[in-house]
Amino acid sequence: MENLAEDRVVASDQPGRSAGFACRFCKAPLRTTFVDLGMSPLCQTHIRVDQLHEMEAFYPLHAYVCDQCFLVQLQEFVTPDEIFTEYAYFSSYSKSWVEHARRYTELMVERFGLGPRSQVMEIASNDGYLLQHFVRRGIPVLGIEPAANVARVAVERGVPTTVRFLGRKSAIEISTEYGKADLVLGNNVLAHVPDINDFVAGMKQLLAPDGVITMEFPHLARLIAETQFDTIYHEHFSYLSFNVVERIFAHHGITLFDVEELQTHGGSLRIYGRHAECPAHAVADRVKKLRERETDEGFLTLERYREFGAQVMRVKRELLRFLIDAKEQGKRVVGYGAPGKGNTLLNYCGIRTDFLDFTVDANPYKQGKFTPGTRIPILAPDAIRDARPDYVLILPWNLKDEISQGAAYIREWGGRFVVPIPEVIVF
Numbered sequence: 001m002e003n004l005a006e007d008r009v010v011a012s013d014q015p016g017r018s019a020g021f022a023c024r025f026c027k028a029p030l031r032t033t034f035v036d037l038g039m040s041p042l043c044q045t046h047i048r049v050d051q052l053h054e055m056e057a058f059y060p061l062h063a064y065v066c067d068q069c070f071l072v073q074l075q076e077f078v079t080p081d082e083i084f085t086e087y088a089y090f091s092s093y094s095k096s097w098v099e100h101a102r103r104y105t106e107l108m109v110e111r112f113g114l115g116p117r118s119q120v121m122e123i124a125s126n127d128g129y130l131l132q133h134f135v136r137r138g139i140p141v142l143g144i145e146p147a148a149n150v151a152r153v154a155v156e157r158g159v160p161t162t163v164r165f166l167g168r169k170s171a172i173e174i175s176t177e178y179g180k181a182d183l184v185l186g187n188n189v190l191a192h193v194p195d196i197n198d199f200v201a202g203m204k205q206l207l208a209p210d211g212v213i214t215m216e217f218p219h220l221a222r223l224i225a226e227t228q229f230d231t232i233y234h235e236h237f238s239y240l241s242f243n244v245v246e247r248i249f250a251h252h253g254i255t256l257f258d259v260e261e262l263q264t265h266g267g268s269l270r271i272y273g274r275h276a277e278c279p280a281h282a283v284a285d286r287v288k289k290l291r292e293r294e295t296d297e298g299f300l301t302l303e304r305y306r307e308f309g310a311q312v313m314r315v316k317r318e319l320l321r322f323l324i325d326a327k328e329q330g331k332r333v334v335g336y337g338a339p340g341k342g343n344t345l346l347n348y349c350g351i352r353t354d355f356l357d358f359t360v361d362a363n364p365y366k367q368g369k370f371t372p373g374t375r376i377p378i379l380a381p382d383a384i385r386d387a388r389p390d391y392v393l394i395l396p397w398n399l400k401d402e403i404s405q406g407a408a409y410i411r412e413w414g415g416r417f418v419v420p421i422p423e424v425i426v427f
């Protein structure tokens with residue numbers, strides 16, 4: 001009988017199939033497709049010249065939504081060890097992101113009265129782009145970063161960093177060695193952890209009795225509203241609404257007492273948490289309002305999630321229509337950036353050197369390599385000046401202002417910028 005029930009559920013969700021894996025938060029079996037983006041390689045596996053004749057590993061990029069807790073998620077095909085121990089993403093390469101970190105530091109110091117006797121810990125502290133601002137103010141910090149190559153850069157700039165992943169076990173070791181933290185922060189890491197329960201339990205362990213947690217992560221409501229399907233990639237295991245995050249933190253004894261909506265990464269949330277039993281920090285109105293807004297928008301119904309796939313296919317057709325028209329008119333199109341989201345977009349849409357001659361990236365680690373799967377050459381940004389393309393397709397569309405200002409010289413020969421998301425815009 002059980003099998004029959006299962007079959008019916010599967011049949012009602014055509015062309016999706018039972019995922020064969022369980023929700024990473026509540027362990028319910030996953031059955032409902034959020035979006036199926038086909039097969040895609042890992043987004044940070046840039047191809048070297050000597051690898052061009054070799055095959056590549058592709059994994060399904062199929063996101064499901066949990067029928068029970070509404071967590072949108074991907075299956076874990078690769079361990080975080082494989083992805084993050086040698087990481088090509090250095091936060092400091094984005095000027096606007098470093099500035100965002102500076103403003104955040106000011107805000108936290110003021111709001112929570114941090115000083116030389118406080119302890120700040122950042123999870124996935126990358127190259128120390130954020131903690132350096134606390135260091136400058138004489139506030140003790142500790143970075144917790146699994147990628148040894150980026151952690152080394154942080155230590156060189158004076159940001160003490162321990163190389164490890166955060167979980168229950170490592171959090172006990174860290175708090176024994178360094179004490180507990182008055183501020184535990186993690187930006188763009190919550191979505192990247194496969195074992196979200198172990199991770200949040202680790203944060204709880206690190207937190208001083210009256211300490212504060214802040215985390216920033218892309219908001220699922222914006223992903224859906226603006227069809228940001230390219231932010232779905234294998235390194236990004238979970239896609240988070242406020243309702244889901246509140247439920248996960250509450251399960252681990254952390255109350256979210258405030259939330260802000262930010263413009264970073266296409267629309268993010270910054271949440272503020274404390275121990276559930278901590279008497280400080282009353283829960284702000286904004287928490288209730290955002291919870292209710294998401295509920296009104298249907299985030300606690302499966303229908304809201306089921307509509308997304310058709311929306312994504314429309315964006316794909318629109319982008320291909322633009323590129324086909326441009327090529328038929330003999331125009332030259334190049335890319336700007338080789339971010340993770342570019343990998344999903346290019347692979348899902350089937351865009352290779354037939355449409356983009358090359359792309360450029362400010363990160364020297366990526367220059368001279370090729371985009372995963374689609375094998376588009378990645379050059380230094382100056383290559384655009386030499387090539388004088390008609391169109392520059394900005395792949396990290398969340399940085400379109402910074403990029404279009406920095407490369408404004410393309411106007412000299414009548415070049416124009418294009419962003420693919422939320423719809424094709426030429427400017």
Ligand SMILES: [Zn+2]
Nearest residue numbers: 023026066069
């Ligand atoms: Zn679930």
